[in-house]
Amino acid sequence: MTQPLRSDDDVAVDVAVSELRRIAGASTEDGRIAVLLFFRSPDFVVNGVATQHHPVPVYLEPELREQAEELVRAVRRELLEARRVAIVRPDFTPPPLVPSQHGPMRQDVTWAAQRMRFPGNMIREITALQTLARSDEYVMELAQASYSGAPGLVAITTLRLLFVGAEVRELPVAAVDRAEVVNPPAPGAPATLKVHAYPTVLEFIDWAPVDFARVATAVHLACEIQHVDGSIALARPASTDLFAEWQLLVERRRLGMVEDEPFHRQAVGIMLAMPG
Numbered sequence: 047m048t049q050p051l052r053s054d055d056d057v058a059v060d061v062a063v064s065e066l067r068r069i070a071g072a073s074t075e076d077g078r079i080a081v082l083l084f085f086r087s088p089d090f091v092v093n094g095v096a097t098q099h100h101p102v103p104v105y106l107e108p109e110l111r112e113q114a115e116e117l118v119r120a121v122r123r124e125l126l127e128a129r130r131v132a133i134v135r136p137d138f139t140p141p142p143l144v145p146s147q148h149g150p151m152r153q154d155v156t157w158a159a160q161r162m163r164f165p166g167n168m169i170r171e172i173t174a175l176q177t178l179a180r181s182d183e184y185v186m187e188l189a190q191a192s193y194s195g196a197p198g199l200v201a202i203t204t205l206r207l208l209f210v211g212a213e214v215r216e217l218p219v220a221a222v223d224r225a226e227v228v229n230p231p232a233p234g235a236p237a238t239l240k241v242h243a244y245p246t247v248l249e250f251i252d253w254a255p256v257d258f259a260r261v262a263t264a265v266h267l268a269c270e271i272q273h274v275d276g277s278i279a280l281a282r283p284a285s286t287d288l289f290a291e292w293q294l295l296v297e298r299r300r301l302g303m304v305e306d307e308p309f310h311r312q313a314v315g316i317m318l319a320m321p322g
Contacts, residue, residue: 061083061085063121063124063125063128064128065085065086065087065090066083066084066085066086066121066125067084067085067086067125067283067319068084068122068125069081069082069083069084069118069121069122069125070082070084070101070118071114071115071118072103074105077108078105078106078107078108079105079106079107079108079110079111079114080103080104080105080106081103081104081106081114081117081118082101082102082103082104083101083102083103083104084099084101084318084319085097085099085102086283088291088312088315088316088319097315098311098312098315099312099315099316099318099319100311100314100315100318101318131274131275133270133274133275135267135271135275138184138186138204138271139184140152140154140179140180140181140182140183140184141153141154141184143176143177143181148173149173149176150176150177151176152176152179152185154179154184154185154186155172155175155176155179155185155188158185158186158187158188158201159172159188161187161188161257161260162188162189162190162257163190163254163256163257164190165188167190168188168190168199171198171199171210171211172188172199174210174214175188175199175201175208175210178208178210178214179201179203180203180205180206182205183203183204183205183206184203184204185201185202185203186202186203186204186264186267186268187201187202187257187260187261187263187264188200188201188257188261189239189250189252189257189258189260189261190252190257191209191239191250191251191252191258192250192251192252193209193211193215193248193249193250193251196211196212196213197211198210198211198212199211200239200250200261202219202261202264202265202268203219203268204219204268204271204272205218205219205268205272206218206219207219207222207241207248207265209250217241217243217248219265219268219269219271219272220272220273221243222241222242222243222265222268222269223242223243223244223269224241224242224265224266224269225239225240225241225242225261225262225265225266226239226240226242226262227239227240227255227258227259227262228240229255230253230255236251236252236253237251237252237253237254237255237258238250238251238258239251239252239258239261239262241265283319284321285320285321288316288319288320291316292313292316295309295312295313295316
């Protein structure tokens with residue numbers, strides 16, 4: 047901007063974008079531009095007065111319209127990016143397929159195989175997975191299993207659930223809701239890995255739940271990465287926060303702790319802050 051942001055003719059407003067809930071632009075009756083700042087906290091003070099969710103107008107001259115519109119767009123982008131969910135995860139960078147004396151191999155597949163109880167039972171399937179795994183996915187966990195009566199290897203990657211047997215079946219993680227392990231109901235009975243992909247439930251069978259537990263945990267993590275990472279969280283204050291503020295305001299009014307004028311000002315501010 048070519049001049050300071052101002053809330054009136056005398057006071058400059060110097061605030062961090064993180065203090066804002068949203069920003070909007072409007073025109074005044076005399077042709078000036080008003081950039082409306084909505085703060086996250088009702089207790090944010092401007093000119094010695096708490097905003098109580100009311101917008102603080104920053105007035106600019108008409109010739110600054112383009113700069114004002116660009117400012118509003120830039121702040122909106124920054125506010126949206128600040129709400130993007132970013133969670134620290136293990137490094138799931140897919141490793142390269144490298145030649146070896148046993149054929150092409152990937153380090154993630156090798157590590158996952160080493161965590162299996164009996165990887166020697168699945169040598170053919172593990173070898174096949176080395177080249178089945180795509181260059182854009184990381185192989186998280188493996189387990190020996192039977193599916194629809196056919197033996198094979200169940201694998202969870204950051205993008206797909208695979209069953210490698212006589213045939214290769216796959217399901218995108220984006221379609222998976224959750225996974226659970228059902229322990230053997232009685233001695234000698236098999237354990238079951240249930241993968242829920244509404245309305246379908248895939249059931250994998252093995253004699254021990256140990257490997258299934260690791261796969262189920264990895265399915266949960268893969269689903270989080272797909273559905274949560276990079277998503278946009280609700281803007282604060284959310285509806286629940288505002289409802290709690292309203293309840294507190296009404297209770298304070300009932301107890302005679304808030305006079306009519308501040309009560310109406312706070313009530314209007316809460317309504318202005320409601321989404322939609």
